[in-house]
Amino acid sequence: xxxxxxxxxxxxxxxxxxxxxxxxxxxxxxxxxxxxxxxxxxxxxxxxxxxxxxxxxxxxxxxxxxxxxxxxxxxxxxxxxxxxxxxxxxxxxxxxxxxxxxxxxxxxxxxxxxxxxxxxxxxxxxxxxxxxxxxxxxxxxxxxxxxxxxxxxxxxxxxxxxxxxxxxxxxxxxxxxxxxxxxxxxxxxxxxxxxxxxxxxxxxxxxxxxxxxxxxxxxxxxxxxxxxxxxxxxxxxxxxxxxxxxxxxxxxxxxxxxxxxxxxxxxxxxxxxxxxxxxxxxxxxxxxxxxxxxxxxxxxxxxx
Amino acid sequence: xxxxxxxxxxxxxxxxxxxxxxxxxxxxxxxxxxxxxxxxxxxxxxxxxxxxxxxxxxxxxxxxxxxxxxxxxxxxxxxxxxxxxxxxxxxxxxxxxxxxxxxxxxxxxxxxxxxxxxxxxxxxxxxxxxxxxxxxxxxxxxxxxxxxxxxxxxxxxxxxxxxxxxxxxxxxxxxxxxxxxxxxxxxxxxxxxxxxxxxxxxxxxxxxxxxxxxxxxxxxxxxxxxxxxxxxxxxxxxxxxxxxxxxxxxxxxxxxxxxxx
Numbered sequence: 001x002x003x004x005x006x007x008x009x010x011x012x013x014x015x016x017x018x019x020x021x022x023x024x025x026x027x028x029x030x031x032x033x034x035x036x037x038x039x040x041x042x043x044x045x046x047x048x049x050x051x052x053x054x055x056x057x058x059x060x061x062x063x064x065x066x067x068x069x070x071x072x073x074x075x076x077x078x079x080x081x082x083x084x085x086x087x088x089x090x091x092x093x094x095x096x097x098x099x100x101x102x103x104x105x106x107x108x109x110x111x112x113x114x115x116x117x118x119x120x121x122x123x124x125x126x127x128x129x130x131x132x133x134x135x136x137x138x139x140x141x142x143x144x145x146x147x148x149x150x151x152x153x154x155x156x157x158x159x160x161x162x163x164x165x166x167x168x169x170x171x172x173x174x175x176x177x178x179x180x181x182x183x184x185x186x187x188x189x190x191x192x193x194x195x196x197x198x199x200x201x202x203x204x205x206x207x208x209x210x211x212x213x214x215x216x217x218x219x220x221x222x223x224x225x226x227x228x229x230x231x232x233x234x235x236x237x238x239x240x241x242x243x244x245x246x247x248x249x250x251x252x253x254x255x256x257x258x259x260x261x262x263x264x265x266x267x268x269x270x271x272x273x274x275x276x277x278x279x280x281x282x283x284x285x286x287x288x289x290x291x292x293x294x295x296x297x298x299x300x301x302x303x304x
Numbered sequence: 305x306x307x308x309x310x311x312x313x314x315x316x317x318x319x320x321x322x323x324x325x326x327x328x329x330x331x332x333x334x335x336x337x338x339x340x341x342x343x344x345x346x347x348x349x350x351x352x353x354x355x356x357x358x359x360x361x362x363x364x365x366x367x368x369x370x371x372x373x374x375x376x377x378x379x380x381x382x383x384x385x386x387x388x389x390x391x392x393x394x395x396x397x398x399x400x401x402x403x404x405x406x407x408x409x410x411x412x413x414x415x416x417x418x419x420x421x422x423x424x425x426x427x428x429x430x431x432x433x434x435x436x437x438x439x440x441x442x443x444x445x446x447x448x449x450x451x452x453x454x455x456x457x458x459x460x461x462x463x464x465x466x467x468x469x470x471x472x473x474x475x476x477x478x479x480x481x482x483x484x485x486x487x488x489x490x491x492x493x494x495x496x497x498x499x500x501x502x503x504x505x506x507x508x509x510x511x512x513x514x515x516x517x518x519x520x521x522x523x524x525x526x527x528x529x530x531x532x533x534x535x536x537x538x539x540x541x542x543x544x545x546x547x548x549x550x551x552x553x554x555x556x557x558x559x560x561x562x563x564x565x
Contacts, residue, residue: 048402051563066405069306077402083395085323092322100315100403102307140399 001026001148001179002047002075006056009042009203016042018203019056024148024179029170031194031211032183033287039203040183041079044150048077060148072101072144078151081137086126090117090136093125094143103143111139116165130157138166149173149180155189167193187287191215199287215280223259225252226275233271240265251275312404312413320387320417329383334429337376341433344371345440352444365450366457366529369437373429373464373527377471380422381492384472387418389485398564407560411480415552418476419469426468430461430527456529459537463527470523470544471496477551481558496520519547 002024009017017039024030034040045051047058049065058064060074068074084093094108112118115135120128125136134157141149151170155163170193174180181198184190190197190211197214199207207214227233234244234252242257254262259278266273320326348368352360391397404410434452442449450457471492478488499518503511515521516534525540534540 045398045564049405050398050401068405071307071405072403073305079398079402080395083398085319085390085394085396087323087325088319089322092318096315096318096322097399097403099318100307100312100400102305102311 001061002181003059004043004047004056005058007043007046007053007058008055009039009046009051010054016203017046017053017200020200020203020205021056022198022205022208024181025196026147026179027174027177028196029174029180029182029194031190031197032181032200033187033190033197034183034185034200036185038200040200041152042203043200044077044079044152044181044183047150048075048079070102070144072097072103072146074144074146075148075150076141076144076146077149078134078137078141078154080152081130081133081154081157084125084133084136086124089122089124090128090139091121093136094139097140098143101144107143107145111142114142114169115139131159131162134158135162138169147178149178151180151182153183153185155184155186163189221278221280223254223257223262224275224277224279225254225262225273226250227252227266227271227273229271232269233266236265236269236271237262253279307404309409309413312409313416315404316410316413316417320421323386323390325386326383329379329386330425333376333379333383333425334432336379337372337429338433338436340372340375341369342372342436342440345369345437349441349444349447352446360446363447364530365438365441365448366434366454366460369434369441370430370460370464370527372433373426373468376429377426377468377496378493380425380468381471381475381496382489383425384418384422384474384476385479385485385488385492387479388414388476389479389483389488392479392483393485401564408556411552411556411559415473415476419473422472423465423469425465427461427465429468430464434461450529454529460527460529463523463537463541466541466544467523467527470519470548473548474519474551477548477555480555517543519544522547 004020004022007017007020008015020039020043032040032043042051046053047060047065060068065071065075088096090112091108094111095105097103098105098108109118109121112121115138117132117135117139120132125133128136134154138151138154141151154166158166170180170182174195182190182194194211197207197209197211198205199214225233230246230250230252234246237244237252237254237257240257240261242262243255245253247253257265259276263273263276345368348355355363391400400410401407431452434457438449438451441447452458452461474495475488475492478491479485482488482491495518497520499515499520503515506515512533521534522540522543525534526537526544535543
């Protein structure tokens with residue numbers, strides 16, 4: 001569907017995107033993760049032909065975006081939800097886009113309904129909250145009923161109900177066979193939505209893999225163990241090759257041995273166990289681990 | 305399915321008419337163009353006897369009823385600026401160019417909409433100001449009022465449409481090139497009035513051989529029923545067209561050459 005090949009963008013001496021190569025898969029929500037300034041928006045602008053790559057290429061069904069005969073029927077995009085003219089109403093805003101994209105007028109009311117803005121269709125956009133702007137942007141992306149959707153930080157400004165709605169919508173769109181690329185700098189948000197992740201840091205691709213694998217690979221989980229003979233168990237586990245940390249509340253955190261192995265060892269040495277819990281690191285931790293060293297704006301004080 | 309030029313033009317027209325400012329400025333332009341002309345005709349009709357003899361001898365009835373359009377022109381040019389500058393200030397240009405990635409077509413469509421709208425405004429203002437103005441002038445038996453059918457008058461009406469379209473397009477191009485509304489408004493006002501003001505301090509040959517070919521003077525050849533000395537409406541119109549074409553070509557280069565519009 002969308003093929004990005006060796007995509008590079010330099011502004012003077014600054015490299016915003018460096019040799020990015022990936023394919024967007026149909027039927028899947030792909031999370032596009034990276035810290036602020038990692039090059040996510042620049043990449044999306046290059047896919048849409050808004051910014052010219054310094055080198056490399058992006059093609060949609062083998063063609064550059066600019067050469068598509070009816071672009072919004074192929075790719076629907078939300079770049080910056082606030083970049084609209086506040087003097088228009090939601091309906092007139094969508095009408096000009098429908099007209100420009102060769103989409104029938106009736107589709108405007110359909111997408112307004114999908115995003116839940118029907119009741120404010122005739123209100124001026126200037127009166128909208130950020131969440132409503134996002135919904136309008138998503139309506140814009142859906143106008144042409146495209147097989148590919150690119151959404152840049154669509155979750156920003158949505159209330160919890162809106163976040164839940166968007167998650168369901170994105171999964172439904174993917175289930176219909178569309179390729180959905182959603183950028184975010186909020187990792188845990190993606191854990192609930194995306195099935196696949198692309199992680200970039202300083203313009204470079206760090207990871208391109210299914211989300212489960214990403215979570216496992218990025219940061220090792222640990223196993224939490226509580227036992228009455230803690231010191232004895234600790235020695236046994238260390239001998240077996242585990243890295244053991246003793247928590248002040250009287251538990252052990254074990255890295256390098258899985259729960260099954262720890263249970264077997266305890267049985268072998270006849271040590272009773274009161275708790276044996278595998279703890280997954282979570283997407284946030286996996287992400288921080290992966291992008292360490294590629295964060296552009298790092299606070300040096302107050303960093304843990 | 306393929307998106308056609310007519311779709312893009314229709315979209316740009318939807319954009320222009322769905323913003324209230326467009327109509328506020330258009331109405332302001334009408335009030336200035338027609339209102340000032342009417343006032344001027346009222347005063348002239350009453351005070352005709354007090355005019356200097358040589359002015360009465362060479363009385364420009366058509367011009368008298370169209371004075372206001374020279375100021376209305378500035379407001380119509382501002383309309384041309386607003387048609388594009390708000391897309392830069394709101395960053396909506398990215399959306400426009402994502403929806404229609406053929407940038408040359410976007411520029412052409414915007415130009416067609418702005419140009420036609422300004423043309424219609426100019427011609428309508430001219431006919432309205434002329435008709436009311438001549439009726440008022442005609443109340444004074446010493447004044448020979450004109451009709452639309454008199455020589456040069458109809459050409460002058462369309463000439464005003466062309467002049468307003470031309471300046472709206474030059475101002476529009478300025479906004480694409482500078483991406484600044486204030487900058488291009490100042491530039492356009494300077495282009496309209498500066499040659500006449502500066503020209504007064506320059507030798508006569510500069511005025512006749514050079515400044516005549518600046519947009520405002522060239523347009524006057526076309527829009528004045530009572531044509532002033534100069535190369536005439538055909539050459540004037542062609543020169544004006546040349547200025548508009550130059551401005552649009554520069555705007556196109558700028559729009560196509562840059563990232564994100």
